[in-house]
Amino acid sequence: MTIEQVSPSSGNQPGIPDLKIHIVGAGMGGMGTALALARQGFKDIHVWESAAQLGEVGAGINVPPNLARILSEWGVLDICQAEGVVIDTANVLDCATDKILTSVNYSDYMEQEYGWPFTTVHRAALQKCLVQGALNSGVVKLHLGHFITKYDFDNTRFQLGTRDGPEGEWVDADVIIAADGVKSKAREAMLARVGVVDEVEDTGQAAYRIMVRRSAINEDPELLPFFTGAQSYRWIGEKRHIIAYPIENHDLFNMSTTQPDRNFVQADTWTAAGSKTEMLQTFHDFCPRVQKLLQLVPEGEVLEWKLRVHKPLPLWVDHNAALVGDACHPTLPHIAQGAAQAIEDAAALGVILAKVGDKADINKALRVYQAIRKPRTDWAVNTAAENSKGLHTQDKASRDNAFSQADANGSNPDKMISRDVHDILFKYDVVKEAEKNFDRLFAQQ
């Protein structure tokens, strides 16, 4: 990852600039929080990450307007969008006939209504802009290769370790932000203290993540528009769908599937290998264009994992520690808000922690963070889960009827492209909300 210069400081001065802030996890939520806090003027920020290096892991990810607004405010949107694709049209199609059920023209309203376009990028580009912004501040220290499992929330500290277990020194902090993703150890530890077992809900769904490079299609005129265009496609059928869009300057076509978990996939990581033969079998009745694309996926580059969710958590905060992102609200990909909600958390924390003038108030401030963020993320988690039910129905006649009545300016059966959902998600300015509500909520804690 090359680090270029960006201007990370907003010139602000937080209540306690030398607060010792330790963040666990250098994903979207963790690096986002580091950048948000650096921009607020905090001087002592550490990020602890289990991976030995941050690289090109992952595939396509969405940068919707509510996320673009924050990245733009932080001065890093250009880095993220440099290789992205601005989506002008979102299509939903019948998986077998390839017939368009609904088409929403984003270029008609997305930027005009919400201020920013809807962009698709490689996850590495989004991570890069956050890492670059954070490290260029000069106040964020990134520590790679530390797997943190052991927390002492009463004393705001955690023990360094590796995947073999905790073994290193204890790190003392004023604030701990745990952004350790969907399999969060911090969440497990926090819930155990209030007698709640950290149970994963099995959705019964699994996903393949696959990509085709333009050089592989040999300029096939049937497939070329997928690369040269700026459209997203969601092919839907009973219990399954594939969502696809171009990324990386139109050079990669990214496809992400959802299907019943017939293989009882054990893996829930983004790096577990799946079988190309089984993937082809799972989607054997999808239309010829899709079949052609799936055939072109290089052998050995099919990744498969279980889709998991958690019931909304009873709490996100314990003493001076708080959870962020997938650690507290893992969201199914069906409304494309996983990264955006994690980074909204980060932006909210930036505003809120900057208002703390006395270390004794940190816990209260973190509870304000939870009060501001939880209703919105609970809603996003539920909306994403509900969306797949409608898309995967076996009642095709009702489904097609509903799509035929979709209103370009109002509701759409696919919530990801529905204007009423866009209004809720994209008009929201998390920084303004945190500023507006802080005093009232702080007084209530």
Ligand SMILES: Cc1cc2nc3c(=O)[nH]c(=O)nc-3n(C[C@H](O)[C@H](O)[C@H](O)COP(=O)(O)OP(=O)(O)OC[C@H]3O[C@@H](n4cnc5c(N)ncnc54)[C@H](O)[C@@H]3O)c2cc1C
């Ligand atoms: C490797 C990887 C690839 C992904 N690829 C995609 C993709 O292609 N498309 C997509 O839509 N979403 C992808 N995601 C998920 C997406 O990034 C998240 O759903 C979303 O952005 C929320 O961000 P987060 O910061 O909460 O979690 P994440 O982005 O998952 O970040 C969590 C971070 O914490 C680290 N971590 C976990 N446990 C520990 C621990 N015990 N100690 C220290 N560090 C720890 C992880 O290595 C990771 O860097 C991927 C996640 C990962 C980890």
